[in-house]
Amino acid sequence: MSVIKINPKLDLVLEREIDVPVELVWIAWTTPRHLKEWFVPKPWTISRCEIDLRPGGAFNTTMRSPEGEEFPNDGCFLEIVEHRRLVFTDALLPGFRPSEKPFFTGALLLEPHGQGTKYTAIALHGTEEVRKNHEGMGFHDGWGTVAGQMVDYIKGGKISH
Amino acid sequence: MSVIKINPKLDLVLEREIDVPVELVWIAWTTPRHLKEWFVPKPWTISRCEIDLRPGGAFNTTMRSPEGEEFPNDGCFLEIVEHRRLVFTDALLPGFRPSEKPFFTGALLLEPHGQGTKYTAIALHGTEEVRKNHEGMGFHDGWGTVAGQMVDYIKGGKISH
Numbered sequence A, B: 001m002s003v004i005k006i007n008p009k010l011d012l013v014l015e016r017e018i019d020v021p022v023e024l025v026w027i028a029w030t031t032p033r034h035l036k037e038w039f040v041p042k043p044w045t046i047s048r049c050e051i052d053l054r055p056g057g058a059f060n061t062t063m064r065s066p067e068g069e070e071f072p073n074d075g076c077f078l079e080i081v082e083h084r085r086l087v088f089t090d091a092l093l094p095g096f097r098p099s100e101k102p103f104f105t106g107a108l109l110l111e112p113h114g115q116g117t118k119y120t121a122i123a124l125h126g127t128e129e130v131r132k133n134h135e136g137m138g139f140h141d142g143w144g145t146v147a148g149q150m151v152d153y154i155k156g157g158k159i160s161h
Helices: A022-030 A128-136 A139-155 B022-030 B128-136 B139-155
Strands: A012-018 A045-051 A059-064 A070-073 A076-081 A085-089 A105-113 A116-124 B012-018 B045-051 B059-064 B070-073 B076-081 B085-089 B105-113 B116-124
Touching: A012 A128, A012 A139, A022 A085, A022 A105, A022 A116, A022 A139, A116 A139, A128 A139, B012 B128, B012 B139, B022 B085, B022 B105, B022 B116, B022 B139, B116 B139, B128 B139
Parallel strands: none
Antiparallel strands: A012 A116, A045 A059, A059 A070, A076 A085, A085 A105, A105 A116, B012 B116, B045 B059, B059 B070, B076 B085, B085 B105, B105 B116
């Protein structure tokens, strides 16, 4: 049992059934060279990705706009259950140091579903206001778009078991 | 190896050699009825203590002034290595939800030292300003005082192996 409890007033949830296996979704999420190919809606790109897959380890990405402006997102992993659950936050930097710009804790939940995966992405926030801001920034479209990009990338055969 | 890295500009560290064994220090830190007896400098008291000893589990305490004013501190555990290392933060509430008042991440490091314990308490901060505030609030005196209260409590024989 995860300690994570969803509060509909504070949190955002995206649920999808996708037709790629959990093992490949896990690799797509936890390998920098793969994550860079799908993690932001195109034509934006990921110009930097650092993954240190342990509690307190770095989960740092930089998103780059088509005009070349860069937006770093630094944080760390909190909970790692291979092929099932990945929890991370930007409220703590690598090494569990409090950050200056806490925004959300993310949780990716995976379950095998036939030959595919039940894919659940959760964003936990501290207040309703932050949840509304995240929703307004396009959480559902954005996370839905990148889930689709990830499925296409996996189906392209670039990841091997 | 812990992921924690001390930065002298941002962090505060208290190191002590104490003549009580690591196993009893661990119990004193992780059992609400014991922690309540020593965790704040007297005559302040701990009026509430909730400990759910797993990553993301609650570490909530309320400090009560002699005049009866109460100061809740809610947070969660991040890393638990029995008898050796306990990491917790108020930047995340139980269930890893970002908090509204992030202040510091705490790490308790224990090492057997003869019949006693090398006791290291670390406070990690996000900025120099927060470190200075914590120092000004009396980090060294306060954490030193409660370490002494803990040793006295353990020597009083209230904790059994």
